[in-house]
Amino acid sequence: MEGASVSGLFFVLKGKVKVFRTGISGKEQIVRFATKGEIIGHRGFGTEEFYSIGAIALEDTILCYFSKNNLQEALLNNPKFAYDFMLFYANELNRSESKVKSISQMTVRERVIDGLLYIHRKFGANKGFLDIALTRKEYADYAGTSEEQVIRVFSALKKENLISSKGKKIGIPDIQRLKNEISEHNFYLDS
Structure with missing residues (x-):
């Protein structure tokens, strides 16, 4: 939920999800859509205290939850995983910048x-x-x-x-x- 305390992130195992942010006057802006194999909740991961986005399932969806602590431990103990995560964030930033341009x-x-x-x-x-x-x-x-x-x-x-x-x-x-x-x-x- 947008504004909730960050506790971890979710991998979509099945289903379709819309990821949104509430803007001026409560208007919803859909940031992206997520489907099988994708992550949601990652924008709150790291130093953030609250999720800046929300997500809603568009159909029956199965998620896999990773707590903030478990994810941090995995990143510290697995350099390849940490590197892949860094690339994921770099791609997300590129997509966000492209969306602003469009x-x-x-x-x-x-x-x-x-x-x-x-x-x-x-x-x-x-x-x-x-x-x-x-x-x-x-x-x-x-x-x-x-x-x-x-x-x-x-x-x-x-x-x-x-x-x-x-x-x-x-x-x-x-x-x-x-x-x-x-x-x-x-x-x-x-x-």
């Missing part, structure tokens, strides 16, 4: 497309649709815009046959055509 330099349309491509890379597709059902508000919270803007962008993308939809499910009929819409922004950094 939010500041892309138009709303480009940010929404970037979000769709990120979700496609993260979760893949199943039967022609992204393998996660998100609300329009969740797409907006990830792209740093409003739900109304996402609805407008989705409507335009549907008219251009760049996406399809069925309820909450979004399909991307031609991934390359969608990538071409934002190719100048190097969206590949945020996998």
Whole structure:
């Protein structure tokens, strides 16, 4: 929970999780999504006393918890693990910096497309649709815009046959055509 005392971190063994931070006026900003094999709660690890983010399971999820003490002991006793963890944090920092760049330099349309491509890379597709059902508000919270803007962008993308939809499910009929819409922004950094 955002604001809770740091006690450790979690590895996602199964399921899908959204990681968020509460911003101005209580608005939720989705920082990233996590799935099998990924870590959540690591941003509070180290010198932090409180978690600066929160996480919510988007489907049935199984987590493996490591206490702060057990993790610190493992890092001190296993240099390879400590090195891999350092690389993980360096990659996380790179992704965060890329996200800030995209939010500041892309138009709303480009940010929404970037979000769709990120979700496609993260979760893949199943039967022609992204393998996660998100609300329009969740797409907006990830792209740093409003739900109304996402609805407008989705409507335009549907008219251009760049996406399809069925309820909450979004399909991307031609991934390359969608990538071409934002190719100048190097969206590949945020996998």
